Amino acid sequence: MISGRTPRMAPPEDDDSHLIDRSSGFDRRTGIYHSLRGPLPLHPLDQPLSAAEHALSLLRRSSPVSTAGKDIGSITFIVNATTGESITYAELLHGARSLAVCLRERFPSLSQNDVAFILSPASTRVPVLYFALMSIGIVISPANPVGSNSEVSHQVRISKPAIAFATSQTVQKLRSSSFPLGIVLIDSPEFLSWLTRSSPDPVAVRVNQSDPALFHVFGFAMLVRAMSLGDTLVLLERFDFEAMLKAVEKYKVTGMSVSPPLIVALIKSELTKKYDIRSLRSLGCGGAPLGKDVAEKFKEKFPDVEIIQGYGLTESSGPASSTFGPEETVRYGSVGRISENLEGKIVDPVTGKALPPNQKGELWLRGPIVMKGYAGDEKATEETIDREGWLKTGDLCYFDSEGFLYIVDRLKELIKYKAYQVPPVELEQILQSHPEVVDAAVVPYPDEDAGEIPMAFIVRKPGSNISEEQIIEFVARQVAPYKKIRRVAFTNAIPKNPAGKILRRELTKLAVAGNSSKL
Numbered sequence: 001m002i003s004g005r006t007p008r009m010a011p012p013e014d015d016d017s018h019l020i021d022r023s024s025g026f027d028r029r030t031g032i033y034h035s036l037r038g039p040l041p042l043h044p045l046d047q048p049l050s051a052a053e054h055a056l057s058l059l060r061r062s063s064p065v066s067t068a069g070k071d072i073g074s075i076t077f078i079v080n081a082t083t084g085e086s087i088t089y090a091e092l093l094h095g096a097r098s099l100a101v102c103l104r105e106r107f108p109s110l111s112q113n114d115v116a117f118i119l120s121p122a123s124t125r126v127p128v129l130y131f132a133l134m135s136i137g138i139v140i141s142p143a144n145p146v147g148s149n150s151e152v153s154h155q156v157r158i159s160k161p162a163i164a165f166a167t168s169q170t171v172q173k174l175r176s177s178s179f180p181l182g183i184v185l186i187d188s189p190e191f192l193s194w195l196t197r198s199s200p201d202p203v204a205v206r207v208n209q210s211d212p213a214l215f216h217v218f219g220f221a222m223l224v225r226a227m228s229l230g231d232t233l234v235l236l237e238r239f240d241f242e243a244m245l246k247a248v249e250k251y252k253v254t255g256m257s258v259s260p261p262l263i264v265a266l267i268k269s270e271l272t273k274k275y276d277i278r279s280l281r282s283l284g285c286g287g288a289p290l291g292k293d294v295a296e297k298f299k300e301k302f303p304d305v306e307i308i309q310g311y312g313l314t315e316s317s318g319p320a321s322s323t324f325g326p327e328e329t330v331r332y333g334s335v336g337r338i339s340e341n342l343e344g345k346i347v348d349p350v351t352g353k354a355l356p357p358n359q360k361g362e363l364w365l366r367g368p369i370v371m372k373g374y375a376g377d378e379k380a381t382e383e384t385i386d387r388e389g390w391l392k393t394g395d396l397c398y399f400d401s402e403g404f405l406y407i408v409d410r411l412k413e414l415i416k417y418k419a420y421q422v423p424p425v426e427l428e429q430i431l432q433s434h435p436e437v438v439d440a441a442v443v444p445y446p447d448e449d450a451g452e453i454p455m456a457f458i459v460r461k462p463g464s465n466i467s468e469e470q471i472i473e474f475v476a477r478q479v480a481p482y483k484k485i486r487r488v489a490f491t492n493a494i495p496k497n498p499a500g501k502i503l504r505r506e507l508t509k510l511a512v513a514g515n516s517s518k519l
Contacts, residue, residue: 024357024403025338031354033344036403040340042368043209050207051224052096052131058228059089072230078124081247082237087124089230092131095195099132102194107181110162112137112205113212117161117179119152119170121145122235125186127223128195129165130214137207140214144497145170158376212372217314218286222257241265245275252279259287259500260294261439263307264432267297268461282306287500289407291429292332311335311407315384315391317369320344321405334404342367345390346398349411355398360408363397364390396423413504415444416452420482424504427454427485430478431471436464441494443508445487455487457507459494487511 020027025034043049059072073090080086087095103110116138120126133140141159143152145167152173163181164174168188176183184191214220226233234251236243241262247253263285266272285307295307306329310322323329323336338344345364346355355361370391373381384392396408409423416422424442431440439459444452456475460466468488475485489511495503 021357021401024399024401026357026399026403028356031345031356033338033346033399033403035338035340035342037337037340042341045209047209048206049209050134050137051213051220052135053207055131055224055227056093059230075230076232077227078127078233078235079251080122080124080237081234081243081251085124087128089227092128092227095128096131096135098197099128099194100136101201102197103132104136106194107163110136110138110181112207113139114162115139115141115159117156117159117164117174118142119145119164119166119173120186121167121170121237123167123186123237124235125191125195127227129186130220130223134207134213136205137211139212140220142214142216147173149173160376210372212375217317218257218312221318241269242271242274245271245277248277248280249275253277254279255282255284256280257284257286259496260285260290261288261432261494261496261500261502263290263298264294264439267294267301268438272301278304280305282308284308284310286310286312286335288502289333289335289409289425289429291432293433294429295332297433309335311405313391313393315371315393316365317371320365328404331404334400334406336405337403338405339367342369344399344405347392357399357401360396360398362411363393363395363405363407365393366390415442415454417454417482418450422454422483424454427456427475427479427483428502430475431456431458431485434466434471434474436461436466437471439494441502441504441507442485443504443511445508445511447486453486454483455489455511456485457489457491457494457511459492460490 019029020034025036026032027034043054073088073093075089076086077089077092078087116133118126118129118140119142130140139159141155141161143155147155153175156174156178161179164179164183165186166174166183168185171183171185174183223233225231232251234247234253236247244256248256263283280302281304283305286309290307290309298305298307306326308323308329310319312319312321319339320342321336321338323331323334328334328336343366345366346359346361347353347364348355348361366389370385370389373385386392394411396411396414398406398408400406409425413424414421415424427442428440431437431442437458438461441457442454443457445455447453456471458466458471471488472485475483495506497503
């Protein structure tokens with residue numbers, strides 16, 4: 001998330017400025033929503049600049065000395081809460097430079113814009129590897145270390161990497177024949193020696209801003225943000241709720257990036273009483289819409305913690321919208337105003353018409369941070385980015401009269417009940433508000449008469465015996481008849497990806513196969 005306060009700025013003046021709504025930024029002539037925030041200065045496009053170099057320049061510009069009066073080099077950059085291992089800023093910068101030099105010497109045929117495939121759990125070595133590779137113009141393709149063999153193989157086929165970096169635990173998922181320059185183990189003694197070369201000379205490589213960089217932006221963006229501000233990052237090798245609380249207490253964590261299900265867990269879990277998490281000051285929330293009821297209940301339990309909501313995609317290379325300051329963060333349900341240097345549209349999925357405020361449609365985005373395309377898939381790129389540079393997000397959204405963006409649901413995840421469209425997220429927010437429900441997910445279930453019906457998977461609070469009928473009745477009292485839950489299954493956990501997003505396809509497959517009782 002971007003921190004700090006950015007002043008509002010009206011759209012630029014022109015002869016027909018009265019046609020641009022000064023509150024929402026909506027231009028009635030074009031159907032475009034303009035950002036109400038001041039524009040950010042950008043480097044000239046022809047100026048060479050790598051992400052690592054830019055983050056380092058911001059770090060130097062902000063202050064050579066921390067607020068605690070310490071030299072920035074002695075400050076801890078990242079600490080592994082699982083193992084206790086940590087590295088300082090000095091070790092990060094020296095290690096990245098040393099590794100870049102050694103990689104060029106060890107692999108002389110490794111060329112700019114080659115792809116490096118990375119399969120590793122979270123560790124303090126990964127940021128060093130990222131910055132080293134990007135500083136010499138290598139494209140990063142990190143994969144989920146808990147992904148299946150077929151998922152990993154598919155990503156390898158798409159990205160066509162020249163080299164791979166893995167650990168002794170993940171390397172068995174890779175075939176050495178797939179990588180012309182082989183596989184490097186980042187937990188090997190040889191790799192560790194590459195990080196400690198004495199006084200390495202920097203590698204001079206021209207990295208252009210338009211060069212490809214990496215996949216799955218959010219984690220890397222948070223890494224760059226922390227580096228540019230001189231912050232300390234705390235990571236867990238594998239997410240565990242209680243381990244997270246323990247890390248907050250031990251390291252006095254002040255801010256976290258979370259998804260709505262985690263906020264629900266913080267509200268309902270008794271474990272929050274076991275650990276001292278009073279150091280928390282802000283939560284950056286994204287990944288799915290956050291319901292007003294959930295946000296208000298969180299504020300009741302944690303009055304000193306601010307929820308900063310935001311929205312973005314890997315395809316947008318960063319936050320497309322976010323909330324700033326106390327006036328905006330209380331706009332519960334909204335993901336804030338559109339970010340600097342961006343334009344937006346709300347497009348009717350059927351007619352293609354651009355819609356005014358308070359009408360729902362697909363969100364389109366345009367600006368300098370929008371991706372170039374999908375590697376190895378021209379068809380998907382053409383379907384996602386039009387000739388004018390508009391990114392079709394696939395999200396059903398609307399802007400209100402003051403330019404605040406609201407995410408309704410994924411267009412592809414809407415449940416088609418007869419002639420109606422039912423957003424699963426809306427029903428999940430209602431279910432999560434029930435005191436006996438720990439977590440919930442809603443998926444479409446095939447129905448001969450209706451086409452699809454909403455089906456809920458429920459994680460009950462320990463000791464609860466809430467029934468299917470009670471769940472159905474609880475929701476029915478709060479929604480229109482066509483939105484009612486019509487089928488319920490109880491489960492021990494809702495499957496989610498590492499970003500906290502519900503894996504609806506898995507639940508749908510289980511429901512259709514009649515195996516929901518086995519969850």
